[in-house]
Amino acid sequence: xxxxxxxxxxxxxxxxxxxxxxxxxxxxxxxxxxxxxxxxxxxxxxxxxxxxxxxxxxxxxxxxxxxxxxxxxxxxxxxxxxxxxxxxxxxxxxxxxxxxxxxxxxxxxxxxxxxxxxxxxxxxxxxxxxxxxxxxxxxxxxxxxxxxxxxxxxxxxxxxxxxxxxxxxxxxxxxxxxxxxxxxxxxxxxxxxxxxxxxxxxxxxxxxxxxxxxxxxxxxxxxxxxxxxxxxxxxxxxxxxxxxxxxxxxxxxxxxxxx
Amino acid sequence: xxxxxxxxxxxxxxxxxxxxxxxxxxxxxxxxxxxxxxxxxxxxxxxxxxxxxxxxxxxxxxxxxxxxxxxxxxxxxxxxxxxxxxxxxxxxxxxxxxxxxxxxxxxxxxxxxxxxxxxxxxxxxxxxxxxxxxxxxxxxxxxxxxxxxxxxxxxxxxxxxxxxxxxxxxxxxxxxxxxxxxxxxxxxxxxxxxxxxxxxxxxxxxxxxxxxxxxxxxxxxxxxxxxxxxxxxxxxxxxxxxxxxxxxxxxxxxxxxxx
Amino acid sequence: xxxxxxxxxxxxxxxxxxxxxxxxxxxxxxxxxxxxxxxxxxxxxxxxxxxxxxxxxxxxxxxxxxxxxxxxxxxxxxxxxxxxxxxxxxxxxxxxxxxxxxxxxxxxxxxxxxxxxxxxxxxxxxxxxxxxxxxxxxxxxxxxxxxxxxxxxxxxxxxxxxxxxxxxxxxxxxxxxxxxxxxxxxxxxxxxxxxxxxxxxxxxxxxxxxxxxxxxxxxxxxxxxxxxxxxxxxxxxxxxxxxxxxxxxxxxxxxxxxx
Numbered sequence: 057x058x059x060x061x062x063x064x065x066x067x068x069x070x071x072x073x074x075x076x077x078x079x080x081x082x083x084x085x086x087x088x089x090x091x092x093x094x095x096x097x098x099x100x101x102x103x104x105x106x107x108x109x110x111x112x113x114x115x116x117x118x119x120x121x122x123x124x125x126x127x128x129x130x131x132x133x134x135x136x137x138x139x140x141x142x143x144x145x146x147x148x149x150x151x152x153x154x155x156x157x158x159x160x161x162x163x164x165x166x167x168x169x170x171x172x173x174x175x176x177x178x179x180x181x182x183x184x185x186x187x188x189x190x191x192x193x194x195x196x197x198x199x200x201x202x203x204x205x206x207x208x209x210x211x212x213x214x215x216x217x218x219x220x221x222x223x224x225x226x227x228x229x230x231x232x233x234x235x236x237x238x239x240x241x242x243x244x245x246x247x248x249x250x251x252x253x254x255x256x257x258x259x260x261x262x263x264x265x266x267x268x269x270x271x272x273x274x275x276x277x278x279x280x281x282x283x284x285x286x287x288x289x290x291x292x293x294x295x296x297x298x299x300x301x302x303x304x305x306x307x308x309x310x311x312x313x314x315x
Numbered sequence: 316x317x318x319x320x321x322x323x324x325x326x327x328x329x330x331x332x333x334x335x336x337x338x339x340x341x342x343x344x345x346x347x348x349x350x351x352x353x354x355x356x357x358x359x360x361x362x363x364x365x366x367x368x369x370x371x372x373x374x375x376x377x378x379x380x381x382x383x384x385x386x387x388x389x390x391x392x393x394x395x396x397x398x399x400x401x402x403x404x405x406x407x408x409x410x411x412x413x414x415x416x417x418x419x420x421x422x423x424x425x426x427x428x429x430x431x432x433x434x435x436x437x438x439x440x441x442x443x444x445x446x447x448x449x450x451x452x453x454x455x456x457x458x459x460x461x462x463x464x465x466x467x468x469x470x471x472x473x474x475x476x477x478x479x480x481x482x483x484x485x486x487x488x489x490x491x492x493x494x495x496x497x498x499x500x501x502x503x504x505x506x507x508x509x510x511x512x513x514x515x516x517x518x519x520x521x522x523x524x525x526x527x528x529x530x531x532x533x534x535x536x537x538x539x540x541x542x543x544x545x546x547x548x549x550x551x552x553x554x555x556x557x558x559x560x561x562x563x564x565x566x567x568x569x570x571x572x573x574x
Numbered sequence: 575x576x577x578x579x580x581x582x583x584x585x586x587x588x589x590x591x592x593x594x595x596x597x598x599x600x601x602x603x604x605x606x607x608x609x610x611x612x613x614x615x616x617x618x619x620x621x622x623x624x625x626x627x628x629x630x631x632x633x634x635x636x637x638x639x640x641x642x643x644x645x646x647x648x649x650x651x652x653x654x655x656x657x658x659x660x661x662x663x664x665x666x667x668x669x670x671x672x673x674x675x676x677x678x679x680x681x682x683x684x685x686x687x688x689x690x691x692x693x694x695x696x697x698x699x700x701x702x703x704x705x706x707x708x709x710x711x712x713x714x715x716x717x718x719x720x721x722x723x724x725x726x727x728x729x730x731x732x733x734x735x736x737x738x739x740x741x742x743x744x745x746x747x748x749x750x751x752x753x754x755x756x757x758x759x760x761x762x763x764x765x766x767x768x769x770x771x772x773x774x775x776x777x778x779x780x781x782x783x784x785x786x787x788x789x790x791x792x793x794x795x796x797x798x799x800x801x802x803x804x805x806x807x808x809x810x811x812x813x814x815x816x817x818x819x820x821x822x823x824x825x826x827x828x829x830x831x832x833x
Binding site for chain 2: 719723726727729730750751752753754755756757758759
């Protein structure tokens, strides 16, 4: 038996919206401590890792670890019906192993109640160890700003060079019509979430496929800030923290430039 | 000679928007009492009935009953040019039997004046008697809520079961990805138009093509409330009242389930 | 060396948006007095003339007349990245003749700085003499109203008759579904930009391709008012003034009706 109530249901909606274009079918892993998702994208280029701690839920009961195989696009279709202020109650019963029941209720007593049975699938798991290494550079910036940069630079080319140095963080793209650079400098805004905080132990410069950075920014609704971590020769981490009880992280290996 | 001035011209605009996807060509029937439209949809599955009483108009003169055959899509193109606060003056002169003239004027004296001559057609009429029977269940609910339900449930399947019982009204759909139910309960909101009022003599459960329910909800702009009437084995009526001087009604026969 | 700073960068963005659908590649002609563009559209039917006087810029330095050949669609792609309150610094250096550098800076010191190098092309110039003749009729009206009329009347046909007479200015279109007239009368609104001012020496009636009038209205964002000038048998001028330091003008020859 698994049962959990997420008062702010739209958090889960935004998670599925954030990953559905990258990840088709995946396991929703439920344990005593958390719900998590870990999956390579369908092209096996990037990795998605989602975590919602049990403290995110007003009710949480998970008798035994359980993997619920979902189609993210079907889940997304059902979540489209979630009202902005609705809670979600998740229920997976032991005697119905191929069904995940979701109840959408508005806080308003007189509102509509909706319940959905989503068919589950068996999905082979390829659990991946993600080393928790320290990074040479960490950049915290407004998520909407990162989204804008990734979207804008697409018109110039396919590959974005991200270089973190003394001046700040520079996003550069070069292509047929010309080239462009956008420089973000550390700064302290009145609101923490509008600040840019750069922690740099040593300068790092890496190249990434803009297409994937743009996939990641589908998570912008999840968080006002994004945290970008880089070290030479290892995958970049683009993290959208979900308040203090979870996150959606994307990992992407740098492109190796041939000279 | 037919001449009528509709101060709130956008009411007529919304009527045409509501029916144009269902009904291609139809007669605008003008009599001393009212303007009305009655037509099957092009697939002959549902029936549309519109009525605007003469009291809806600030000026109304109809010397003799007259049928003006219009293309709803051409009419819609012209009405796209109507300003939000414009009045419409309709004029059909006896010596120009194939022209309907419409004048759009804003209340503002300095505004633009637009006049249009729409070409009319001869349309064979198949006047249909609609029996005015009492219904076992009548549900009044916010039209936007009904629109949301019909739209949302589409992703799950093609057929919607509407069952009116003690608990309330349940909209259910079942399909390949799972199934869903949305329950609406009677409730009294501060504003009448936000209330849900259910009159039930006996429980009724019928199946309908969601595609058509979604066609009907194009009338949502016409009215804050929708009134749904059901009896076993007879067509459902989905009515959008137009203040106290008219309505747009849609009739749709239930689907017969084969076991 | 050419260097110029446009504090309100979006003015230039709006100019390029206004002409890019008409003009593919064109020269940005820089002189001591102004930046200007003059080009026929790709079908050689209409003419575009843009002028931004040096007084439009907070810094302006042009050592020698210079023609910068740009692709308007590439320029537009880069300008999409301009923030609403960003300034643009243009730089063309003599030793890099095939590059136009643009710097986008927000007034906010902490904001992002973006710089772009746009590749330039050699474009053959066909400088056209535009006679500065007096016109029989001049109409000043809100640009948004002109945009609405040109857009709305498209559904009725391809050719718009514009006739300026005692009553006002009449825009007429006739086609398969019927015909329509929109009449604009002179009037004095509280705000100058909402007024309609008609100067008529003698009545003029000319026919124009609506398709082109609709191209011209892409300049609506540039100015609250549009000034339309007409004389018999000569091209109409549709001018969008840019404050008091420039303009975007479109010229279009009237259609000759065959009887």
